[in-house]
Each structure stands twice: as structure tokens, then as C-alpha cells.
Amino acid sequence: MKNWGFKIPDSRTLDLDKEDLKLYNKIVEKVPSARRCIMCGMCSATCSAANHTNFNFRLVHHKFRMGMFESLASELDKCMLCGKCRMLCPRGVNTRAVIYNMRIILDNMYYKNI
Amino acid sequence: MENKKTVLVIGAGPAGISAAKSLANDNISVTVLEKEDTFGGNINNWAKLFPNFKDAGEVKSSLIQNFVNNQNIKIVYNKKVTELKKHNQKWIANTSDGEVFESDAAILSTGFKVFDAQYKEELGYGIYPNVITSVEFEKMYKNGKILTVQGSVPKKIAFLNCVGSRDEKVGNHYCSRICCIAAVKQAIEFKELYPQSEAFIFYMDIRMAGQFYEELYRKSQEKHGVVYIRGRISETSSTIDKKVQIKAEDTLAATPLRMTVDMLVLMIGVEASKSTTILSKQNNIDGPYGFAKSKDIHTADNYSNENGLFLAGSCKRPLTLTETIADGKSAAISVVEYLKQTK
Secondary structure (H helix, E strand, O other): OOOOOOOOOOOOOEEOOOOOOHHHHHHHHHOHHHHHOOOOOHHHHHOOHHHOOOOOHHHHHHHHHOOOOOOHHHHHOOOOOOOHHHHHOOOOOOHHHHHHHHHHHHHHHOHHHO | OOOOOEEEEEOOOHHHHHHHHHHHHOOOEEEEEOOOOOOOHHHHHOOEEOOOOEEHHHHHHHHOOOOOOOOOEEEEOOOOEEEEEEEOOEEEEEEOOOOEEEEOEEEEOOOEEEOOHHHOHHHOOOOOOOEEEHHHHHHHHHOOOOOOOOOOOOOEEEEEEEEOOOEHHHOEOOOOOOHHHHHHHHHHHHHHHOOOOEEEEEEOOOOOOOOOHHHHHHHHHHOOOOEEEEOOOOEEEEOOOOOEEEEEEEOOOOEEEEEEEOEEEEEEOEEEOHHHHHHHHHOOOEOHHHOEOOOEOOOEOOEOOOOOEEEOHHHOOOOOHHHHHHHHHHHHHHHHHHHHHOO
16 A cells, blocks of 8 residues: 555643553652652752753643653653752652652663664 | 510520520520421531541430420421511511511521532532542431442542532632531541542642541541642542542642542632511621622621621521531620510
8 A cells, every 4th residue: 555654643632541650659659759740840940951942840740640651761861960940849849859750660661762 | 464575586506505595595486497397407418527436326415405394495497588588676577378477686697508509610510420528428427328320339438628618709708618628527537437548638728627627637638648738629520430630730839730549629619598688688687709798707707787687697607517506605695685675
């Protein structure tokens, strides 16, 4: 059959029945404070990396929690681990540790397969 | 001997009980008219109360101390007031069975009713058996178990806030004030019963204004791992095995979302009870959404624009139980002030 060079895209819908929400529990085990996040965005508002890139920790954390792992690994590379966000977090989330542990999990998922 | 002043209290819920007790304490003769065959009103529908998980029955029994056997209080059950009118400085209440009560002042403590979730047809209440309301959750919890229609423990449960509140489509623009906190409370109760199950709360804003409420929210995340999803459920459908399929948007990720849960709990809002609407309309003190309107929300909240008719509790607006009990007492003080002036 002729290859027309296009295909039907995957559904954009976030399917919580399919996605592996349990992966987030690995983060929570290492960083229990992550659970307290209320998605206020104070972290991403103060982020030094966000001055130069479109890095958004709040969104990355949220996407990870909901099992939307696509492109997260490269997103996380934008963080410099400066820890400014951690100083501001009103719920005392160890944001740096969240990023660090997300990186480990995502590295195992993506980069090791390359 | 001086004639004792008399006051009619309409409704024996927490506001009415607390007002009647305070009045009786001031040696005023109180007649409480209750449409049901028992006192307590909406408190009878609750198992435990936020923020401290106190047993609602316990709260009720401490509330009714000096109420039931008080010589200054006469409680009349199964009396639905159909008409309340002022006549020659007296308040006259007509009941549905034709009896007439008379007094020097009257307190409206006719309270609220919960929103009928069937109006939000898209959420499937009354259509899919595993879609229940927060009041039904309380009933189940009272019996110690939360089970699906099939009789199994839900592996996944979702709570949806703002059902019948903050919704122009059902004519209620206001916030019902208690549902957010109740959702957090019920999610914690569920996780304590079934730690292996998952609980999700769909919210618009989490409104935790009150002492210890925010802490409860924090505890639900930290200790019980309740997952909060910002977004309103647009519609539900049923799977072949009677699970509930949910469609919503995860607004924090700007992505449409779909999931299947074993049970969906609708956090139904607070509306003015029928008696509240009817009796306040008769006396031209009806406010928005059928609630009764106070004279001044800041300085004369228990007074109405009708001299001698007072307001107590959630006939004015959605209130927590704590506020309702305090408001009953406050109404009693206003009545005493009034009766002194009219001596």
C-alpha cells in the first residue's frame, strides 16, 4: 500500500485508566513532601531556568503525577537544580528532590533504551 | 404575676434548638414547631462532622441537653407551618392540619435542603446506580461500609465538587460553603476504611476557609494520598460492568481527561428549604435564591425587615454547623432585645 506520509494521530486525551499512576508513588516514597503540592505555581514563578527557557516545574510535576511522561525527560534537563523554588514552596515540598528523582526514573525509561 | 412572653420557633434543627434553649434560659415561653416527627433537622443525615470527625449523634445529644425536657420549651412535632402572618402585634402560625399558634415574636429556623442531583442529568445520578450523592455516602458510612451496587469495595472512587453550586445552569450562582470540606472529609474517611483504594477529588477551587479545614486538606494529601484534579466533570457514562466513566479536563495540564471509577460521589450543594422560601415570601423578606433576607448582614443579621420576625441559621444562606449553632444563640439575643422594647 502506498505510504501517504501521514497517519491518524494518537488521542490527546489523558486516559487515567491506562497511564501508570503508580510510578508517581516511587517519587512519593523518596520525597513524601511531594504529596502536599497544591499546584500554586510559586516554584515556576521564581524559577531561574524559566527566565531563559520554557521550563515549568509545576507543570512537569503535574504531568508526571498524571502519567504524561512524553517529552518530560528533555524538559527536566532544563532545570539547573539551583533550589530557589524549594526556598519559596508554601507547602514545604522538596522540589529539588522531586526533580532529581523524576530524572532518575525517566532516564531509566527513555535514555537507557537509546 | 407578669405574663410570660411567648416566642414561636419554626424548625427544630440545630439553629432552632439552640435559639429555643437560649430563650428558655431567659424565662421566655417557647413553642417549637417541627414538620418532621423528630428534632435535629439535617444533622440527622450526617455520620461524622468536619473538621474533627466528631460523631454527629454525639453533637446532637449535647445540643439537645435542656431542650427536650425544658419546662419553658414546648416541642410540637409533625406540624408543618403553611402560613406565618403578623396580626395585631402578634405572630400567627397556621399549620397544614389547621392548628393555629400565636406568639409575641417568631424565629424562622427552617434551614436548607440539599440540591436534587437529578437536575444535572449529564452526571448520571438516578441513571447509573454507582453515582451517589454526598448525603448517601454519609448514610453508607454510618453503617460502616462504602460499597458499590454490586456489593464490592470500590477500588477507585471520585468525588465531584460544586454539584448544584456555582452553576448558572441550575440557577445557583453562589458557593454552598460546606461541600469542599465535606469532600475532603469523606475522602479521608474512605481512605481510612480502604487504604488500598484510590480517591480522587475533582475541584474548581478548594475552599477551606475555617479553622483546621486547610490542615484537613493537607492531611488528606500527605497521609492518605488523595489525588486532586482541577476540573469539572462534564459528563458520565456507564461501562458494561456498571463502573462509571468520567469525562473532564485536567485544567492544570490543559488536557482532556478520561477515567473509569467504581463509584462517583456528587457533593450536592445547599438550597433554601421549601418552608424557608414560602414563609419568607409571605412576609416579604425573601432574598436571592429563595433564602430569607436579613435586615443587615453585618449588624442586624438575625433581624428581618419585618418587626418581630427573626432569622436563625441556614434559612439565610449556606452555613456550617458551628456557625448555625452560634447563629441560633445570636437570634435569641436579638429576640430578647426586641421583647424588652415592646414591653
